Amino acid sequence: MSDTHIVIEPVEGKKGRAAFVDIGREFAAREEHSVPQLRSEQLELVDPKKNPFFGHATVQLFIATRDGKPVGRIAAHIDHLALELPQEQGMGPGTGMFGYFDAEDEAVAHALLARAEEWLRAQGMTRVIGPLSLSIWEEPGLLVKGQDHAPTIMMGHHPAHYQGWIEGYGFAETKRLMTYDLPIDKPFPKLVQRIVQSGERNERITIRPIDMKRWDEEIRSVLHILNDAWSTNWGFVPFTDDEISHAAKKMKPIIKPQLNMIAELDGRPVAFMMVLPDMNQVLKKVDGKLFPFGWFHVLRWLRKPMGADMRVPLMGVLKEFQNSRLASQLAFMMIEYIRRNATADYNSKRGEIGWILDDNKGMIAIADTIEAVVNREYVIYEKAL
Template sequence: MTDAQIGIAEASGKRGRARFVDIGRAFAAQVPHAVPQLRSEQLELVDPARNPFFGHARAQLFVATRGGRDVGRISAHIDELALQMPAEQGFGPGAGMFGYFDAEDEAISHALLSAAEGWLAKEGMTRALGPISMSIWEEPGLLVRGGDHPPRIMMGHHPEHYAAWIESAGYARVKTLHTYQLDIPRGFPPIVQRIVQSGERNPRISVRHVNKARWDEEAETVLGILNDAWSDNWGFVPFTPQEVAHAGRKLKPIIREDLNMIAELDGKPVAFMLTFPDINDVLARTGGRLFPFGWLQMMRWLRHPAGSDMRVPLMGVLKELHNSRLASQLAFMMISAIRDNAYETYGSTLGEIGWILDDNRGMVAIADAIESEINREYAIYEKPLGGGNPGPEAKKRPPPG
């Protein structure tokens, strides 16, 4: 086969999006330890009518063919909010992205990356970053370490050779993200226990469960803290009100009140920690299918996810408390309460924290203090694009409202 026999086509509309998703599912099925996800959820993520990410973003999906077969896929997308962020925080003017990267071989991977780069350049972008599938809050980065065990909920999982293919196309790593694994039954070091006990004696501090009966309000509180706490981080893009409402609805079925905490100082919410039972446990057993019988297992799991591993995908403390002893104390108090409940109520033995930026010294220090260990590493790559002058479509496009 020669490179000339590779065809790259745009995928659009309902049928094109379904084809794009099914190509990804076929590739995932070949990756060791990958966990099949719900097809309906994957379709929603790439549907502009159903994913509020597209309220401030635009994308083009591509599929690769050779010899009449589908042999790869990629997305190229532009987040208008990311373009408005300071360049020193990773995105900023001219920052386009690629994601949902799958390819059968290196030649196909280069053809797909070239197609994504061409679309981004036409839209006026001067850099391509990725893989980011598709919002930075969904699946950022390429798995480059930790593929020897199954991914947790909402984490990407990729073949180890993709990194070499991306790098050989002229990309360089621009950011590293880690997840940390925690042995839940093992107690915390004495110094952490003392910090937690000191906080529990402080009348100004309270750590409470979220209230699922008023979950919409709680989700707004949590994501409001998140937008403030993470605003100086690399890659930050704020959640919009539409995304807050959407995320609240999507997460509600898996929210367990005793695993999700809000910390208050003098009655004001100042920190939060979200913990999700790992739905991949049940998806692995059902093959990612709800019918004909998978829904029974899913319903039982949703009622009580006994024995499930846990993942802490998000936590944050208001920026006004950053670099203070109180910030780490609140984090330790929430981690301690959630860890106790995960073990005593659900029998969980493993937890995963992250992702965490490798240069986020505060979070890395907390992860080290509770004696968790890095178990996965994700890389985000960057490549300059030629030209950089806005294309006709970019010039005509009005600023985001």
Template structure:
């Protein structure tokens, strides 16, 4: 059998970042229903000089070679903020991660995972989670169900065989994540409609669009609620101020007031729902390229993404309202308004909600109540080192 060698890369060097990203793009191009992403964006995410994630994280990138040919890649990384999370929330002391996992076959996969695990051990880690590429807020989990259709914005897409490779290396599922498909044009069940109308009659509640004239402060409100609402969720790692600013700038071209809502109770922002038009619809047509002509299509699409699918990647209600009837009422009200705008303004016919943790009973109940159905399943695996 031909020997496999695994070589470390230097993420501070543009040549090494390019080799790592271009290899991943080669794997993605071979996968049915995969959508090409913007190369510049992919390069920036692994650049310690540009992505503020590296303000509290260290990473080592690897490429596997067989007969001089690159046949796989992986990252090993440590998020210092994740180390401070209570162990019962999934992260905690001693927990490192792997991500950006691609392998030509099981032998390559094994060699890559061993390299990532060895590096994590040298850093004092005794447990590994993955794949998480690279922040928990980016692309967590391995796709194990839903390869028969294209992913929406900021969702990973992986071949079925990878699950066997990871399990074969001694990993077990730590958590399942689901996305839910929602037909946008269909009315909600009568019970949900009654809950929404009841909330609309409540003078204490106001559900409003995000105000783009005060975009930065609005994003700060959204992410402050997020950090509070998700603080006890499995896998939660707080976003830093630098990450909030970075994320807000990145998302700005995709934020449309009609499909993004903040809910107020007695004038205080207590909940939000973020919806992003599925830019993968565009990238599928432009092949993930801005030049020579893709930039014109991109500008037109960003201005008004007609007929785009819609993804709800984030929503949250302040922790003090959890497990209350008000929390679900606010969620239903925001979903109802966004669904109507997506259909009437952008002529969308499909939405996707998630990811949602398998044991997030509140969100699973909401997804079930609006007649959505699971369309993609991701798994985050774990292993003791």
């Protein structure tokens, strides 16, 4: 399908990036359950001076117009760290990416994908995967199940018809990511309770909250565990020092110590679980705007996010302990302690775990054991160039 009236131009400069972000916001506003994000945060993500992802990536943004009217957008990018990874982990030499995909109709969608492919080929890429916007750690995948409810913090939301448009252009599914819905206002099954009680009798194990007075040290410890624990996972790209520093600064305002646990074995940090209150609930209330009065609601919510849903975006156990009973025991202990704190301190009733790779048998087993249920699915596609 082609349309000679579609023009696709590369984005240049601050004004171009602002237009790119605003087009995405316009598309998001059309979706019933989409949550408007802070525009300032979205601008930072596509700013080479503010997002450390650009320190190891080459990125080109494109805007599509028809008869002078914006009708879509796409990013084409190359993560140079991903090029160095083994192909069996999903990335590897010759792998380019697309993301930030929005289109008015199928003709625009195919024109945008063709333009991204053309740019990637010119950069020497032989394969494209996506959508990834921009990093695997930001918003990976296209939502293919779960459009009937709002996403939690840092999860994408896309209309159902994008799936057909992408697949209709020759893309095939390469990986599926899942999120799990979990009621937390009732105790976990007795099996989990017994596992937790057994761990509490083990004097070698300590489960403790993150120490905010040692924040920089703690976050580096957490991300060291993450880089080790996830190192063989599909799509894994290690955090750089700049990304660790940036993440520490961005996450600190929404981190609640009693919701973020580090597990120690003989005093050594070996596992962690990060939980974030779902800021999307307040962003929806203020329509993603801090001014004139949105900042008041956001700050008040940040101090005490009562009734907030909780999302588990990251957890990990050092690789040397994986596939052992200790690994699952530490996970269940952290989940249970955080569940207790979330319900007691914030009157929370719901949690969401994810995303989880569809071949991560260990995490899927943990989710099944605590009776969590898949509520959203995302697909990452691939295509040879």
